[in-house]
Amino acid sequence: MPRPLLLDPDELRRWATAHVRAHPKDFTQSLSARFGVTRAAAAPAVRRLEAEGFIVRSGGRTRPVFRPGPSRCIERRYSLPGLDESLAWEQDFAPLLDLAANLRNVVHYGFTEMLNNANDHSGGTQVTVRCEVAGSFLYLKVVDDGIGVFERVGEALELSDRRLALLELSKGRVTTDPARHSGEGIFFTSRAFSVFRLEANGLVYERDNPERGQREAERPVELPGEDPGGRADRRGTAVRMAIRLDSALELRSLLEHYTTGAPDDLTFDRTVIPVRLARLGNENLLSRSQAKRLISRIDRFKVVELDFAGVPEIGQAFADELFRVFAQQHPAIELRAINAGAGVMPMIRRARAR
Known part of the structure; x- marks a missing residue:
């Protein structure tokens, strides 16, 4: 029987995020059953989840009631191609996130755009999506095992150097499949989030988008799982994003900023x-x-x-x-x-x- 201190903290966080709503009165019992420990042995794990903000306890000491705390950890792996990115958002992620309406729209947009890119363009067999809410930020990561976005763009545009793919993507309206895509997803997603990092083929494209009046101390120091070097031998594409939970950004206002005909015409x-x-x-x-x-x-x-x-x-x-x-x-x-x-x-x- 595993000792509570040896339980995988990340697995605990993901399990708590997914199950605390369904087990408000028997949370400790359900955790002990899931991880194969006694209820007494599960108590330290429950206290850790409380301290990290994944659960909140109320009620008496002997009959506590648990509800979700501000922290979240959600991770899913999907097969490619044939993925319905909207269904993944609606079923697996959106129900577990409590976000302001404007922030929900931004995260929904970035989630589905990056997942759709992996599905339609990567040529990979699987994609992993991870969403974390920690402190003042929401973090989103999408990683596939395909050819790599810069290699794909370089091939499609017949670029002499794969480093020029970063330049082309930064312009917007660049796509390797113009019949089905507008080429706007990476452009707008990279500007919607506070921090955006796109890593593939040993290259990195990143943007930092502080909102008006935001201090440097309010920025995330790094993105979870970040590899600043960018390994040349890594297959696939990794997209890492972060946005403040109190962000005032409206998705429509972002779109209007990049059109000359706003507010009536939102042509990019x-x-x-x-x-x-x-x-x-x-x-x-x-x-x-x-x-x-x-x-x-x-x-x-x-x-x-x-x-x-x-x-x-x-x-x-x-x-x-x-x-x-x-x-x-x-x-x-x-x-x-x-x-x-x-x-x-x-x-x-x-x-x-x-």
């Missing part, structure tokens, strides 16, 4: 491209070919903001290709430069003045 026609992703390794952004790489496949947008954060300088040819040549050839597309520093802005002004 405005994007923001991180210019630093056009760099391969430590190369400087100097050439026309690099500029063409940056703005390839953006003809579907009306407004394109080029974010120069993390780019200390650019070359004359790079700036000229963007802000004179491309601008003259595509007058219907508005190019905007944001976060351009002292090593960038003079080159942009020079190109525009010609």
